[in-house]
Amino acid sequence: MLSRIAESLFWIGRYLERADDTARILDVELQVLVEDPTIDEEHSCRQLLTVMGVEEYPSVVNRWTILDLLAHNPESPSSIAYVIDAARENARGARETLSTDMWAAINTMWRGLPSARAMRSADMFGWVRNRTAMIAGIADSTMTRDEGWQFFMLGRSIERVDMTARLLSTASLAAEAQLAWPTTLRACGAYEAFIRAYRGLEADRLAAEFLLLDRWFPRSVVSALVEAEKALATLEAGGQRTGGQRSGFSDEGLRLLGRARTELEYRPLAEIVYDLPTEMERLQRSCAAASEAVTTRYFSLAESRQWSEGALL
Amino acid sequence: MSETSLFDEYGPMVGFDEMFADPVGGPLVRDEYQTINGAFRKMGDDEIRVRADALATSYLDQGVTFGVAGEERPFPLDIVPRVIEAADWKHVDLGVQQRIKALEAFLADVYGPGELFADGVVPRETVVTSPHYHRVVAGLEPANGVRVHVSGVDLIRDADGNFRVLEDNVRVPSGVSYVMTNRRALSAALPEVFADHRIRPVQQYSRILLQALRAAAPAGVSDPTVVVLTPGVYNSAYFEHTLLARTMGVELVEARDLVCQGGRVLMRTTRGLEPVHVIYRRIDDEFLDPAQFRPDSVLGVPGLITAARAGNVTISNAIGNGVADDKLLYTYVPDLIRYYLSEEPILQNVDTWRLGEADQREEVLDRLDELVLKPVDGSGGKGIVIGPAATTAELDELRGKIHADPRAWIAQPVISLSTVPTLVEQGIRPRHVDLRPFAVNAGDEVYVLPGGLTRVALPEGELIVNSSRGGGSKDTWVLADPFVDPNPLDEAEVEEPEKPRKEKVRPGKARSGVTQSQSQGDQSLGEPLQEQTQTFPEYSEPDFSGSHLSGPNPSGEVE
Incomplete structure (x- = not known):
């Protein structure tokens, strides 16, 4: 498969997941702002911006600012509008490899964006969630499980780890707000699953544990890491003509993700939860490094342009 | 009597109308449009409009667009199909084949011995002063003798309804994707009308193109890798590039995906560099290779021409084809047909x-x-x-x-193009159309896709059917002749029959004896052709060989 196409699929996976997660996070954040009378709107919104990677925003921050920066503003790289556009742009470049259904679904979502932005925010977030779920479903039922699929899944899983990590830091930073953990669980669509798993014994520590380590819940960090590792391992195995690896992991991305996962799984939970924001930042850094490693190994061929080589022959 | 009012006040009539024979003495519907006429009248105004809207939406969601100044625009597809009778089509089919054979012979001559100059058929200056004449490919013999793998000959119908050639496109003709998508969309919009006709299919195009491209692979390559080379997503025909790559199941590459090393072309994949043998390029000559042509081209691959000259990669269509579809050369094409083929032109020029x-x-x-x-x-x-x-x-x-x-x-x-009924705001009105049939030359046979792109000028009286001028398109239905067996190549699923090795359509002159280029060509090309036949082990059903080999395309006329 062409490196350029592989890279596009990887980023389509990432962008779609990011759109979905951003919509979930915003939805919950706005609900909390409405429901919790004690909350400091300015502080809470600023925190959200920081976690979402929007650096130093100069003027006053309120719910309208975050809506603009994270949902509507096509110029803001963290916004849903931007991300959907980017996903579609990548899909356009990889159109011949996508199934027709998949392309049509992404294109329809992109075309629906202007009218979605005119909806009430909650409806818009619902729309984004529905659309991304639909695309994921179509991908699942129409894409062959070739390299392209693995790259798509890899992008999606890495993004999911990253976004869940951001979500967890938001929650732990806002620990004084009583609604933080139920809110976070709801953002992940994990509230009911959590209640059922722990029989209504709600506690911060348990919620963090659930979102970090639950092996059954597909949006937990560990589940997503396992998915990403699976995709990388398949790619690795597909690329290798000779037998399996004798020791260790030769793929840098696989090594990084595996280490991140085992660190979560084998360290005492208390140690992780003690300073969750720092831990989560480390996790995000691992994701970035893994993404970097995948780029170097599989995509970077697409980047370098060797001008002289052929011309001199 | 009729339930639709959309045909009321049909007019004004300028030129030949393809549906109504005598609009003055009452609407006299031509035979081939009788069924459509009945169906539309039965459908009624509202139903027609509803279906036309559904058609437009389905095109937007699929992203069937073309680019104007970097912006994607939908390419409007009209709800009324254009119908071409079997007999009319046969005329077009043979005429296009003849033209392409003559142009192939012309190109082989221009970049080869140049005998036409010696014989005074076309002045040498006319050809070599063309900006599309590229000396760099002089003497470069294509692997299976084909330079015009894909062509689109633009036709119009004059005031008497005769097809005439407006121009030839033998460089990178585009539009075939709309032929395929139009058919699919219209058969969904008008299923019952569709079922009442025997329409020759068009979806086989990709398969035929892929076969032709594989047949053009360099000598000695048993399983050639074919790619489609696109300038990128901002090209106006990008939609088409993706469609062709997707339906042929080959990679769609951009220049940055390719690299030339040691006179070979390689593509960058997740598994490293992999060789490429045939490049169906959708980039103009001048941008192909910055080492040879424009050094500022970022769309090109440095070293591509060197690889092509080394015979390691086939570039399709060949470089330098532009001398054959030049406006001045167009005036000589009837002479070329007489000179190379000893035939009278079947399709007249304007x-x-x-x-x-x-x-x-x-x-x-x-x-x-x-x-x-x-x-x-x-x-x-x-x-x-x-x-x-x-x-x-x-x-x-x-x-x-x-x-x-x-x-x-x-x-x-000033040519008055023919008109075909078209749904516009006021109702169904005559609008001017042209026709671009697409032909694929696989070496032994020129296949003309039954249909082709009908472009329609949507503003009243507008004669320029360009899509950037607010043009649309129509699905073009070529009716099957009920008394003739279907062309086996039309069948979407039928594989190429195993055929006896035979002479290719080789450029050569009919008047003098065997030319130098011919004897050289056949010597050097005999091997690869045999090789080719062996590369399609799956095409071994012998049952189909009879009908299309004995068709109206005896390729032996060059000898």
């Missing part, structure tokens, strides 16, 4: 004056206000002066330009 010739120039200068003047080098309508629409000042300026450089101009009468 009457054209060459202003480089004194007597013709005199006549044209007298009638400037009633003719269309076209600069020879202009493309896409650039610099065209339409006499009846021009002011006296403009005509005087034109007169000056012609005196300064008469060879740079040709003149044609």
Whole structure:
């Protein structure tokens, strides 16, 4: 498969997941702002911006600012509008490899964006969630499980780890707000699953544990890491003509993700939860490094342009 | 009687209308449109409009678009199909085949021995001064002798309904994707009308193209890798590039995906560099190779021409084909057909004056206000002066330009294109159309896709059917002849039958004996062809060999 196409699929996976997660996070954040009378709107919104990677925003921050920066503003790289556009742009470049259904679904979502932005925010977030779920479903039922699929899944899983990590830091930073953990669980669509798993014994520590380590819940960090590792391992195995690896992991991305996962799984939970924001930042850094490693190994061929080589022959 | 009012006030009628034979003495519907006429009248106004809307939406969601100045626009598809009778189509089919064979022979001659110059058929300057003449490919023999793998010959119907050639496109003709998508969309919109006709299919195009491209692979490659080379997502025909790559199941590459090393072309994949053998390029000659042509081209691959000259990669269509679809050369094509094939042209040109010739120039200068003047080098309508629409000042300026450089101009009468009923706001009205049939040359046979792209000018009276001028398209239905067995190549699923090895359509002259290029060509090309037949082990059903080999395309006429 062409490196350029592989890279596009990887980023389509990432962008779609990011759109979905951003919509979930915003939805919950706005609900909390409405429901919790004690909350400091300015502080809470600023925190959200920081976690979402929007650096130093100069003027006053309120719910309208975050809506603009994270949902509507096509110029803001963290916004849903931007991300959907980017996903579609990548899909356009990889159109011949996508199934027709998949392309049509992404294109329809992109075309629906202007009218979605005119909806009430909650409806818009619902729309984004529905659309991304639909695309994921179509991908699942129409894409062959070739390299392209693995790259798509890899992008999606890495993004999911990253976004869940951001979500967890938001929650732990806002620990004084009583609604933080139920809110976070709801953002992940994990509230009911959590209640059922722990029989209504709600506690911060348990919620963090659930979102970090639950092996059954597909949006937990560990589940997503396992998915990403699976995709990388398949790619690795597909690329290798000779037998399996004798020791260790030769793929840098696989090594990084595996280490991140085992660190979560084998360290005492208390140690992780003690300073969750720092831990989560480390996790995000691992994701970035893994993404970097995948780029170097599989995509970077697409980047370098060797001008002289052929011309001199 | 009729339930639809959309056909009321059909008109004004200018030129040949393909549906109504006699609009003055009452609407007399031509035979081939009877069924459509009945179906539309039965459907009624609202139903027609509803279906047309559904058609438009389905095109937007699928992203069937073309680009204008970097912006994607939908390409409107009209709800009323255009119908072409079997007999009319046969004429077009044979005419296009003949033209492509003549142009192939011409290109082989121009980049080979150049005998046509010696015989005085076309002046040498006419060819070598063309900006599309590329000396760098002189003497480069294509692997299976084919230079025009894909062509699109633009046809119009004159006031008497005769098909005439407006221009040839043998470089990178586009539009075939709309032929395929139009068919799929319209058969969904008008299933019952569709079922009442016997329409020849078009979806087999990709398969036939892939076969032709594989057949063009360099010698000794048993399982060639074919790629489609696109300038990228901002190209106006990008949609088409993706569709062709997808339906052929080959990679769609951009220049940055390719690299030349040691005279070979490789593509960058997740598994490292992999060899490429045939490049169906959708980039103009000048941008292909910055090492040979424009050094500022970022769309090209440095070293590509070197690889092609080394015989390690086939570039399709061949470089330098532009000399064959030049506006000035167009005027010589009937002569080329007589010279190379010893046949009379089946499809006529539009009457054209060459202003480089004194007597013709005199006549044209007298009638400037009633003719269309076209600069020879202009493309896409650039610099065209339409006499009846021009002011006296403009005509005087034109007169000056012609005196300064008469060879740079040709003149044609104002042609009234035929009309086909088209749904517009006011109702169903006559609109001007042209037709671009697509032909694929696999070496042993020129296959003309039954259908082709009908472009329609949507504004009333507009004669320029360009999509950037608010044009749309129509699904073009070529009716099957009920008394003739279907062409086996039309079948979407039928694999190529195993056929006895036979002579290819080789450029060569009919009048003199075997030319040098021919004898050389056949020697060097005998091997690869045999090789090719072996590369399709799956195409071994012998049952189909009879009908299409004995078809109206005896390829032996060159000898």
